[in-house]
Amino acid sequence: MTTVPYRFYLPEDKIPKQWYNLRADMKELPDPMLNPGTMQPVTEEELAHIFCAELAKQELDNTTRYVDIPEGILEMYKIFRPSPLIRAYNLEKVLGTPAKSYYKFEGNNTSGSHKLNSAIAQAYYAKQQGITSLTTETGAGQWGTALSEACAYYGIDLSVFMVKTSYNQKPHRKTVMETFGSKVIASPSNTTEAGRKILAEDPDNGGSLGCAISEAVEVAVSTPNCRYVLGSVLNQVLLHQSVIGLEAKTAMEMLGEYPDLVIGCAGGGSNLGGLIAPFMQDKLLGKKDTKFIAVEPASCPSLTRGKYAYDFCDTGKITPLAKMYTLGSGFKPSANHAGGLRYHGMSPVLSKLYHDGYMDAVAVEQTKVFEAATLFAKHETILPAPESSHAIRVAIDEALKCKETGEAKTILFGLTGTGYFDMTAYDSFNNGKMNDYIPTDEDLERALANLPKIG
Amino acid sequence: MTTVPYRFYLPEDKIPKQWYNLRADMKELPDPMLNPGTMQPVTEEELAHIFCAELAKQELDNTTRYVDIPEGILEMYKIFRPSPLIRAYNLEKVLGTPAKSYYKFEGNNTSGSHKLNSAIAQAYYAKQQGITSLTTETGAGQWGTALSEACAYYGIDLSVFMVKTSYNQKPHRKTVMETFGSKVIASPSNTTEAGRKILAEDPDNGGSLGCAISEAVEVAVSTPNCRYVLGSVLNQVLLHQSVIGLEAKTAMEMLGEYPDLVIGCAGGGSNLGGLIAPFMQDKLLGKKDTKFIAVEPASCPSLTRGKYAYDFCDTGKITPLAKMYTLGSGFKPSANHAGGLRYHGMSPVLSKLYHDGYMDAVAVEQTKVFEAATLFAKHETILPAPESSHAIRVAIDEALKCKETGEAKTILFGLTGTGYFDMTAYDSFNNGKMNDYIPTDEDLERALANLPKIG
Numbered sequence: 017m018t019t020v021p022y023r024f025y026l027p028e029d030k031i032p033k034q035w036y037n038l039r040a041d042m043k044e045l046p047d048p049m050l051n052p053g054t055m056q057p058v059t060e061e062e063l064a065h066i067f068c069a070e071l072a073k074q075e076l077d078n079t080t081r082y083v084d085i086p087e088g089i090l091e092m093y094k095i096f097r098p099s100p101l102i103r104a105y106n107l108e109k110v111l112g113t114p115a116k117s118y119y120k121f122e123g124n125n126t127s128g129s130h131k132l133n134s135a136i137a138q139a140y141y142a143k144q145q146g147i148t149s150l151t152t153e154t155g156a157g158q159w160g161t162a163l164s165e166a167c168a169y170y171g172i173d174l175s176v177f178m179v180k181t182s183y184n185q186k187p188h189r190k191t192v193m194e195t196f197g198s199k200v201i202a203s204p205s206n207t208t209e210a211g212r213k214i215l216a217e218d219p220d221n222g223g224s225l226g227c228a229i230s231e232a233v234e235v236a237v238s239t240p241n242c243r244y245v246l247g248s249v250l251n252q253v254l255l256h257q258s259v260i261g262l263e264a265k266t267a268m269e270m271l272g273e274y275p276d277l278v279i280g281c282a283g284g285g286s287n288l289g290g291l292i293a294p295f296m297q298d299k300l301l302g303k304k305d306t307k308f309i310a311v312e313p314a315s316c317p318s319l320t321r322g323k324y325a326y327d328f329c330d331t332g333k334i335t336p337l338a339k340m341y342t343l344g345s346g347f348k349p350s351a352n353h354a355g356g357l358r359y360h361g362m363s364p365v366l367s368k369l370y371h372d373g374y375m376d377a378v379a380v381e382q383t384k385v386f387e388a389a390t391l392f393a394k395h396e397t398i399l400p401a402p403e404s405s406h407a408i409r410v411a412i413d414e415a416l417k418c419k420e421t422g423e424a425k426t427i428l429f430g431l432t433g434t435g436y437f438d439m440t441a442y443d444s445f446n447n448g449k450m451n452d453y454i455p456t457d458e459d460l461e462r463a464l465a466n467l468p469k470i471g
Numbered sequence: 472m473t474t475v476p477y478r479f480y481l482p483e484d485k486i487p488k489q490w491y492n493l494r495a496d497m498k499e500l501p502d503p504m505l506n507p508g509t510m511q512p513v514t515e516e517e518l519a520h521i522f523c524a525e526l527a528k529q530e531l532d533n534t535t536r537y538v539d540i541p542e543g544i545l546e547m548y549k550i551f552r553p554s555p556l557i558r559a560y561n562l563e564k565v566l567g568t569p570a571k572s573y574y575k576f577e578g579n580n581t582s583g584s585h586k587l588n589s590a591i592a593q594a595y596y597a598k599q600q601g602i603t604s605l606t607t608e609t610g611a612g613q614w615g616t617a618l619s620e621a622c623a624y625y626g627i628d629l630s631v632f633m634v635k636t637s638y639n640q641k642p643h644r645k646t647v648m649e650t651f652g653s654k655v656i657a658s659p660s661n662t663t664e665a666g667r668k669i670l671a672e673d674p675d676n677g678g679s680l681g682c683a684i685s686e687a688v689e690v691a692v693s694t695p696n697c698r699y700v701l702g703s704v705l706n707q708v709l710l711h712q713s714v715i716g717l718e719a720k721t722a723m724e725m726l727g728e729y730p731d732l733v734i735g736c737a738g739g740g741s742n743l744g745g746l747i748a749p750f751m752q753d754k755l756l757g758k759k760d761t762k763f764i765a766v767e768p769a770s771c772p773s774l775t776r777g778k779y780a781y782d783f784c785d786t787g788k789i790t791p792l793a794k795m796y797t798l799g800s801g802f803k804p805s806a807n808h809a810g811g812l813r814y815h816g817m818s819p820v821l822s823k824l825y826h827d828g829y830m831d832a833v834a835v836e837q838t839k840v841f842e843a844a845t846l847f848a849k850h851e852t853i854l855p856a857p858e859s860s861h862a863i864r865v866a867i868d869e870a871l872k873c874k875e876t877g878e879a880k881t882i883l884f885g886l887t888g889t890g891y892f893d894m895t896a897y898d899s900f901n902n903g904k905m906n907d908y909i910p911t912d913e914d915l916e917r918a919l920a921n922l923p924k925i926g
Contacts, residue, residue: 022549025480094477095561095852106550106624124579126853126889168849169561188643188894192854195845195897390650394623397550398581399647434581436891439643442650 023100024267031098032262033085035255038293038365040081041300044372046364047339050326055470058336065237066244066335067252070141074252083255088144092136092169096125097259101267102431106395108415115418117411118273119431120264120291121398129401129433130287131162131247134256138245139166149173149242151235153203153228155182156356156403157189158433159247164196177203177231179358181222181351189437203228210234210332224348225359230332248284249329249338249363257290264428265294275306275428277414281406282310282319282377283356285363291430292375299374308375309414310366311406313385314454316349318342318362319370319377321460326470327361337468340367344463350453354382354441355402360463378410381452385409386445389435401433402441478555479722486553487717488540490710493748493820495536496755499827501819502794505781510925513791520692521699521790522707525596529707538710547591547624551580552714556722557886561850563870570873572866573728574886575719575746576853584856584888585742586617586702589711593700594621604628604697606690608658608683610637611811611858612644613888614702619651632658632686634813635678636806644892658683665689665787679803680814685787703739704784704793704818712745719883720749730761730883732869736861737765737774737832738811740818746885747830754829763830764869765821766861768840770908771804773797773817774825774832776915781925782816792923795822799918805908809837809896810857815918833865836907840864841900844890856888857896
């Protein structure tokens with residue numbers, strides 16, 4: 017018999033009623049987003065043309081430490097939250113490690129990932145404001161699926177610009193979004209100025225998140241009563257996703273645990289930023305010396321090989337500029353790259369923390385990631401998303417290090433979602449057809465050559 | 472604020488530690504399975520050539536009311552159980568019904584369905600007995616996936632004979648099973664006598680569950696230290712699946728509820744038999760007068776249009792015979808039929824209860840099923856499996872009847888799984904390409920013409 021249960025769900029009275037805004041505790045704040053026209057810090061009013069008003073406010077609010085979660089969102093969260101904190105007993109056993117491993121499993125809702133936490137919040141605020149349609153982009157499709165579910169619930173029309181390579185590789189993702197009533201457009205498309213421009217230069221362009229963002233923003237700002245929403249990178253998204261870390265921290269406290277090590281996959285940073293938030297608070301306040309590891313794909317290594325600089329958030333260069341680790345807004349990961357985590361930049365908050373030494377980062381190759389995914393699936397009976405499996409890879413590596421040193425570290429990692437829509441990638445791995453791709457230094461120099469010249 | 476929560480998880484001390492054997496409370500037992508050679512009731516010893524010893528015992532045990540769940544299985548159940556009992560607040564609201572609707576959601580594990588409840592039990596007993604390999608069949612793939620997960624965990628080799636039409640339509644299902652380490656063979660195959668015989672008669676035969684069973688049983692009985700396992704129909708499977716109903720009943724009691732109506736989809740009967748078990752006990756003992764509805768596809772209507780007779784469980788006619796509602800062991804649902812629920816027969820226990828008037832049955836057409844699935848997905852944020860959506864269809868119909876009559880009935884239905892691997896079917900529905908298929912009376916007469924002549 018086990019003393020700590022496999023799956024631990026917070027009791028109802030312990031469920032967070034506020035989000036936590038990590039910026040309120042940072043010693044130094046990230047540099048502000050800039051208006052691409054004026055090169056001055058964007059104002060809430062300017063942002064409110066793109067985002068819903070409340071979300072524009074959250075984006076720029078660096079001081080409010082705790083933000084009340086509206087009752088309407090709490091009600092929706094109850095449909096799929098709390099998510100379980102799972103002790104990886106089976107994985108520990110097969111690894112023979114003295115380390116204790118916990119994972120926060122966010123794939124336990126039908127969107128299949130943590131993205132629903134912010135999707136519901138953003139759709140809720142849009143509904144409150146009387147917005148009738150939203151636009152967004154999606155890469156692997158997790159965000160698009162989550163937002164489709166949220167918009168179906170609130171009765172908001174949604175257009176999703178889906179990265180074309182992914183659109184073609186994952187027709188089932190498109191079908192899910194359509195089932196929830198969304199319109200899905202392969203990006204770059206000829207429905208926008210930004211898309212037509214990219215296609216004119218390169219008719220075979222397979223798209224990128226940066227490109228899809230350009231298209232989605234263009235439609236949002238040119239359509240009455242429409243706004244744009246984004247599933248990662250932004251401060252507001254990290255705020256909503258803090259629910260992951262808050263639940264995890266309370267659950268661990270109830271189990272008498274505190275992590276020595278917190279590990280998460282990092283694309284734009286939404287899951288990682290949410291998971292680490294309350295633990296990072298303890299570190300920033302000098303209460304704990306937890307180690308944080310961001311895990312990114314070797315094929316899209318913004319933290320480990322990118323540059324900390326102002327860059328556009330999109331390829332069409334119509335969005336505000338953010339100071340972040342970036343590979344250049346024109347960077348496209350190899351078509352060979354499976355799953356998400358394909359954004360050229362990284363959350364400005366996480367970029368700043370990494371730059372200031374509060375967090376580590378490692379890049380891993382995808383065959384190693386799928387090895388870890390398969391081992392995990394067989395022993396934990398959860399088929400992980402490729403994205404999440406980046407965190408699993410490093411969690412396993414760290415547990416194996418403990419086996420060597422004999423240390424009984426407590427590891428917490430984020431299991432952001434399930435891999436049901438990634439079977440083509442699993443199939444290629446199972447049949448030995450999966451390759452690794454690492455951009456050369458020349459590839460990266462080329463992509464970074466066009467960074468905007470700021471300050 | 473809601474008084475009954477959206478999702479209710481049983482506290483740890485209320486989790487069932489025993490399965491419930493409905494046969495122990497039946498006024499009249501189902502007729503016994505017959506040995507196809509002797510036409511005499513099969514003995515435990517005979518069954519033990521096909522099944523693991525403990526499972527053969529459970530199959531024939533009509534008297535033990537409660538069976539202790541072994542500690543090893545309880546430990547594995549903890550990984551994904553208890554499953555939530557969900558109050559369908561959102562669905563109730565959109566239907567505008569006074570009825571209260573609850574569903575027991577069994578898709579909250581990565582196999583995506585309730586099948587894992589019995590897969591773990593069967594793999595556990597095999598492991599205890601020192602069995603090194605198992606064979607089985609799968610139609611839509613839910614059972615094959617669940618058993619693959621269980622066998623990966625226990626380190627048992629697994630060969631899955633997958634109905635060929637499904638194998639071709641759902642390559643991703645195959646990949647999931649392979650990811651868990653299973654071998655997947657399209658059935659009918661040329662790897663068995665039974666498969667070769669069927670292919671000789673009809674080279675384009677798309678297969679059926681009955682045919683895949685013949686192949687799997689043949690391999691099991693001719694391979695040393697190998698046994699056959701089945702995911703539905705059998706008494707042992709209904710025993711394991713009683714955990715669904717036991718959890719649901721305890722949860723409802725804790726919420727101060729008792730269902731007036733229990734609805735489940737029915738293919739071989741595993742989910743329905745498990746869900747209704749403890750409620751049916753109350754009816755058999757005269758304590759309650761709950762109504763039970765089995766929902767089957769109009770394209771494979773064993774209860775509503777089949778014959779209550781002895782029939783083979785497989786197409787190759789090598790398995791024991793069971794007295795059940797059957798469409799004939801050669802029956803194949805139209806290729807047009809999406810999802811599972813495609814077995815020619817029905818659990819002997821459920822067949823007997825239906826025959827004796829304890830349960831009702833309705834057959835529904837698949838476009839109506841997908842209409843219900845889509846409405847449910849949009850409002851409950853869960854993408855249901857086509858199988859489960861049969862129950863949703865009738866639960867919605869019953870809730871709408873309550874709207875007409877003003878009755879505030881309490882409805883409980885089984886949501887057996889998620890539809891992630893059924894996007895081709897959803898796509899065909901979304902695009903208006905889904906057809907209904909109902910076998911003609913002539914079709915059924917033809918399939919029933921070859922029933923074995925018994926007594």
